[in-house]
Amino acid sequence: MKAVVLEEIGRASLKDAELPEPKPGEVVIKQCITGVCYRDILTVEGFFPRVRVPVILGHEIAGEVWESRSERFRKGDIVASLTYIPCGSCDRCRKGEENICRNRIAYGEDVDGSYAEYVRVDERSLVKVPNGTPMEGAVIAACVTGMIIHAFEIAGLKEGEKVLITGAGGIGVHAVQIAKAYGAEVIAETSSEWKKDRLFSLGADHVVCSKEFSSDVRKIAKEGVDLVLEGVGQPTIDQSLKSVRWGGRIVVVGNVNVKPVELNLGSIILREVRIFGSIGATRADLEKALKLTSEGKIKPVIHSVLPVEEFQRAHEMMRRRENFGRILLKF
Numbered sequence: 001m002k003a004v005v006l007e008e009i010g011r012a013s014l015k016d017a018e019l020p021e022p023k024p025g026e027v028v029i030k031q032c033i034t035g036v037c038y039r040d041i042l043t044v045e046g047f048f049p050r051v052r053v054p055v056i057l058g059h060e061i062a063g064e065v066w067e068s069r070s071e072r073f074r075k076g077d078i079v080a081s082l083t084y085i086p087c088g089s090c091d092r093c094r095k096g097e098e099n100i101c102r103n104r105i106a107y108g109e110d111v112d113g114s115y116a117e118y119v120r121v122d123e124r125s126l127v128k129v130p131n132g133t134p135m136e137g138a139v140i141a142a143c144v145t146g147m148i149i150h151a152f153e154i155a156g157l158k159e160g161e162k163v164l165i166t167g168a169g170g171i172g173v174h175a176v177q178i179a180k181a182y183g184a185e186v187i188a189e190t191s192s193e194w195k196k197d198r199l200f201s202l203g204a205d206h207v208v209c210s211k212e213f214s215s216d217v218r219k220i221a222k223e224g225v226d227l228v229l230e231g232v233g234q235p236t237i238d239q240s241l242k243s244v245r246w247g248g249r250i251v252v253v254g255n256v257n258v259k260p261v262e263l264n265l266g267s268i269i270l271r272e273v274r275i276f277g278s279i280g281a282t283r284a285d286l287e288k289a290l291k292l293t294s295e296g297k298i299k300p301v302i303h304s305v306l307p308v309e310e311f312q313r314a315h316e317m318m319r320r321r322e323n324f325g326r327i328l329l330k331f
């Protein structure tokens, strides 16, 4: 099969790879598509020093069980996978916080991932996909929509709250829909004028589009917003802090340029702003994302679907932030 292999840091290429075979407790999934993620670019660039090369890139996995040595999944089942294998036995895993299991094994970094037609997956990563779920929605349910649900759960998003979502890339366009599904009033932030109309069409109640967007946010929410989903990181965090109300919350999921930020601690203390980090999705988040997708409350926004041979182009598009929605690779 064709697979995109990270041979060494900085060098990924399309290779011929052996078809994987499942070990006990594992299945092999046949995929028609996989998701491209900014994390894949960071992996190639060497931001995660523990990456074991050579490794097949990618961690956004869904498809049909092709071969099974699992008691829980049979050939023909349609499944979606977490982006990692949880150990299942540590304190965090037992509490359903497997996303922060310290023993977790990451697809596309520690073990072979999804940039290949066939992927070997551990049953601890898998959930069944409900009928009526588009495959594009299943493949982004762990890393994108489930991750957003996790962030909103961590930060305790409630119906009727005002939420600011920064960045209108692959995360933001889905976060707008999910915040609406929670019953929030949504302000979407984007730095690209052309994305405004499309954000409205996804359900955003307001769109702000300026470098100093906090002043526009304050025109909509005079006291500031209840919650910010910070999907960008260093370029927007200062404006996000200025947009949040006293006693409000910021949940950080994006770190696009991996740069340190300067924080005004006084403003955080005096206004009792709570800042959360949120990583990935638990199995429960993944199930919730799939359910909302099967009900049509989350519509996957796909910028383009490229043949796997063009993975470099896909990465380039993401790097230049040309995409409105996710980019997929097809096999």
Ligand SMILES: [Zn+2]
Pocket (backbone or CB within 6 Å): 035, 036, 037, 038, 039, 059, 060, 143, 144
């Ligand atoms: Zn991802």
Ligand SMILES: [Zn+2]
Pocket (backbone or CB within 6 Å): 086, 087, 088, 089, 090, 091, 092, 093, 094, 098, 101, 102, 103, 104
């Ligand atoms: Zn664990």
